[in-house]
Amino acid sequence: MKLALGPVLYYWDRDTMLSFYDEMADAPVDIIYLGETVCSRRHLLRLQDYLDMAERLAAAGKEVVISTQTLIESEYDVKTLRKIAENENFRVEANDMGAVRLLANKLPFVAGSTLNVFNPPTLDFLAGLGAARWVMPVEMSRESLVSILRNRQSGIETEVFAYGRLPLAFSARCFTARHHNLQKDDCQFKCLDYEDGLALKTREGQPFLTLNGIQTQSALVHNLIGELDTLQDAGIDVVRVSPQAHHTGEILRLFREGMEQRLTSAQALAQIEDLMPAASCNGYWHGKPGLDFIRNTR
Amino acid sequence: MQPKKLELVCPAGSLPALKTAVDNGADCVYMGFRDDTNARNFTGLNFAFDNAKEGVRYAHAKGKKVLLALNTYPQDEGWQRWTKAIDNAAELGMDAVILADPGLMQYAAKTHPDLRLHLSVQGSATNYEAINFYHEMFGIRRAVVPRVLALAQVEQLMAGTEVEIELFGFGGLCVMVEGRCALSSYATGDSPNTRGVCSPPKSVRWQETPKGLESRLNGILIDRYDADENAGYPTLCKGRFDVQGETYYAIEEPASLNTLELLPELMRMGIAAIKIEGRQRSPAYVEQVTKVWRQAIDNCQRDTGAFAVKPSWMAELGKVSEGQQQTLGAYYRPWK
Numbered sequence: 001m002k003l004a005l006g007p008v009l010y011y012w013d014r015d016t017m018l019s020f021y022d023e024m025a026d027a028p029v030d031i032i033y034l035g036e037t038v039c040s041r042r043h044l045l046r047l048q049d050y051l052d053m054a055e056r057l058a059a060a061g062k063e064v065v066i067s068t069q070t071l072i073e074s075e076y077d078v079k080t081l082r083k084i085a086e087n088e089n090f091r092v093e094a095n096d097m098g099a100v101r102l103l104a105n106k107l108p109f110v111a112g113s114t115l116n117v118f119n120p121p122t123l124d125f126l127a128g129l130g131a132a133r134w135v136m137p138v139e140m141s142r143e144s145l146v147s148i149l150r151n152r153q154s155g156i157e158t159e160v161f162a163y164g165r166l167p168l169a170f171s172a173r174c175f176t177a178r179h180h181n182l183q184k185d186d187c188q189f190k191c192l193d194y195e196d197g198l199a200l201k202t203r204e205g206q207p208f209l210t211l212n213g214i215q216t217q218s219a220l221v222h223n224l225i226g227e228l229d230t231l232q233d234a235g236i237d238v239v240r241v242s243p244q245a246h247h248t249g250e251i252l253r254l255f256r257e258g259m260e261q262r263l264t265s266a267q268a269l270a271q272i273e274d275l276m277p278a279a280s281c282n283g284y285w286h287g288k289p290g291l292d293f294i295r296n297t298r
Numbered sequence: 299m300q301p302k303k304l305e306l307v308c309p310a311g312s313l314p315a316l317k318t319a320v321d322n323g324a325d326c327v328y329m330g331f332r333d334d335t336n337a338r339n340f341t342g343l344n345f346a347f348d349n350a351k352e353g354v355r356y357a358h359a360k361g362k363k364v365l366l367a368l369n370t371y372p373q374d375e376g377w378q379r380w381t382k383a384i385d386n387a388a389e390l391g392m393d394a395v396i397l398a399d400p401g402l403m404q405y406a407a408k409t410h411p412d413l414r415l416h417l418s419v420q421g422s423a424t425n426y427e428a429i430n431f432y433h434e435m436f437g438i439r440r441a442v443v444p445r446v447l448a449l450a451q452v453e454q455l456m457a458g459t460e461v462e463i464e465l466f467g468f469g470g471l472c473v474m475v476e477g478r479c480a481l482s483s484y485a486t487g488d489s490p491n492t493r494g495v496c497s498p499p500k501s502v503r504w505q506e507t508p509k510g511l512e513s514r515l516n517g518i519l520i521d522r523y524d525a526d527e528n529a530g531y532p533t534l535c536k537g538r539f540d541v542q543g544e545t546y547y548a549i550e551e552p553a554s555l556n557t558l559e560l561l562p563e564l565m566r567m568g569i570a571a572i573k574i575e576g577r578q579r580s581p582a583y584v585e586q587v588t589k590v591w592r593q594a595i596d597n598c599q600r601d602t603g604a605f606a607v608k609p610s611w612m613a614e615l616g617k618v619s620e621g622q623q624q625t626l627g628a629y630y631r632p633w634k
Contacts, residue, residue: 071424072424072425073446073447073448073451074451074454075454077425078427078458081427096422096424096425097400097432098423098425098427098428099427101427101431114478116371116399118372118373118399119371119374119377119399119401120377121401121402121405122401122402124401125404126400137491138480139480139489140492144374147374151374166484168479169474169475169478169480169535170474171446171475171549172445172473173634174634178548179544183632185631185634198541198542199541200539200540200541200548201541203519203538203540203545204519208518209481211548216474216481283487284483284484288487289483289485290480290483290484290485290487291485
């Protein structure tokens with residue numbers, strides 16, 4: 001199994017981003033996904049900045065993939081998408097069917113998790129258009145995944161979102177701006193104030209969701225570090241860690257050690273807990289509500 | 299110039315609702331089979347094969363169309379259930395099937411080349427590149443666009459595609475991009491994508507407490523009501539939550555989408571159809587909403603320039619709206 005770092009889902013300032021990826025160039029990770037996938041108003045890094053960063057990371061030996069925005073609303077968004085699709089140096093992760101149209105039958109691409117691949121015919125269809133890898137939907141269970149991999153025709157690689165707050169929903173509305181009584185068009189870039197998103201709790205204080213601009217995430221951190229053996233058995237090729245504001249490098253190191261069996265799943269789970277911004281969940285993998293946590297008893 | 303004919307597409311959760319819609323002026327009705335092949339998979343709702351047959355007969359006899367929603371994502375373990383539903387749709391003479399899954403579209407296009415395909419809102423196509431993709435690959439003829447675009451963005455999208463566009467005009471409002479929302483499965487295990495349900499009734503609990511009436515979804519407190527407040531169904535994005543010590547509708551108020559006042563604009567733009575949400579609602583709802591929209595569309599079609607929303611229409615629609623509130627949603631840009 002290979003280890004991947006997902007795109008940064010939050011809005012960090014330019015210097016933070018540059019130093020984060022300087023650190024990642026030396027991190028024990030094989031694949032790095034780069035790009036703004038959440039909101040087109042986030043502009044401190046432009047596409048060219050990402051492409052420059054991609055060059056540096058590729059020079060450091062990483063496989064770099066440029067990720068496209070998930071919700072494409074305006075002609076401006078379509079233009080950006082087209083520029084990404086036309087780049088000839090880096091593989092692209094398509095997070096919308098519009099991106100697939102622009103990438104089909106050109107360079108191999110990655111079919112992102114929001115393309116909703118839930119069955120072998122759809123997977124084989126995308127593989128036929130040139131998808132070399134797919135990322136399973138976050139809400140898919142191990143059992144469903146195994147069934148798909150058993151019945152597919154194509155030899156496409158499979159990636160699983162294995163660590164991080166789950167990207168659960170996308171909206172036209174910006175919930176961070178709404179919290180500040182601002183309209184999205186005049187959001188004053190409030191996302192910059194929340195390096196790991198803005199916590200939403202129930203009225204009795206249970207952490208429930210995380211507001212991240214137009215994206216809604218889980219409050220709990222989806223964490224499959226205790227499931228590396230079941231991921232391996234399921235036939236997963238790539239395990240994805242989603243960046244958080246602190247300790248991402250150490251989390252990657254623990255995943256690497258777990259994958260190389262230098263740590264048992266219990267050891268890895270015990271060590272990662274101190275590095276997490278919230279408690280673990282892993283229900284989806286077990287076919288349960290996503291917020292559940294089930295301990296691996298193997 | 300005579301504006302293009304705008305179709306009114308009404309919900310049919312049952313045979314009585316279907317007949318009510320047809321009798322009160324729907325141009326099309328849309329329905330689902332009685333299982334997880336459609337995104338309103340609720341107990342007691344939808345059509346068995348013979349019921350569907352009677353529905354199609356009734357609508358066709360009155361010159362109206364029937365669309366079949368097969369708009370969930372087939373799970374591998376039940377793939378044949380979805381392909382069988384496509385075969386049944388063709389056999390029943392459905393005027394179109396509304397699909398979200400590319401694998402299923404491929405099956406439909408190959409097996410039943412004459413069956414008309416519409417792209418479901420669950421397909422999350424918010425731009426013309428995506429819509430053209432489904433058109434080129436599977437020949438879809440119409441796309442239902444998620445309730446996330448401002449009207450100007452819809453117009454931009456339409457400039458880039460030949461595919462007909464259907465918009466939601468009235469009813470329950472998804473604030474998230476349809477097809478890209480897993481909030482329900484995060485809380486309960488079941489979602490529109492995987493099981494055709496959102497905030498499913500089996501996970502709902504109501505509890506009277508000293509602090510007020512509480513609504514819970516799989517144990518998670520969605521809202522709590524004072525004695526003088528109307529309690530609403532605990533759709534999880536429409537609850538009141540705490541963000542930094544402030545309790546409010548952090549995601550969306552319980553309100554219904556109502557775009558009546560946009561009708562002249564929608565006609566000018568050449569929108570092919572207006573969809574009324576609510577297959578889970580009663581025949582009484584269907585009657586009320588269909589009547590008002592039929593009158594409004596006819597008025598607007600007769601004289602677009604003089605069109606004005608009648609207060610009586612708004613009052614009628616207000617009665618059947620969620621929380622008795624109405625909104626233009628994302629069509630009105632400042633809503634975002």
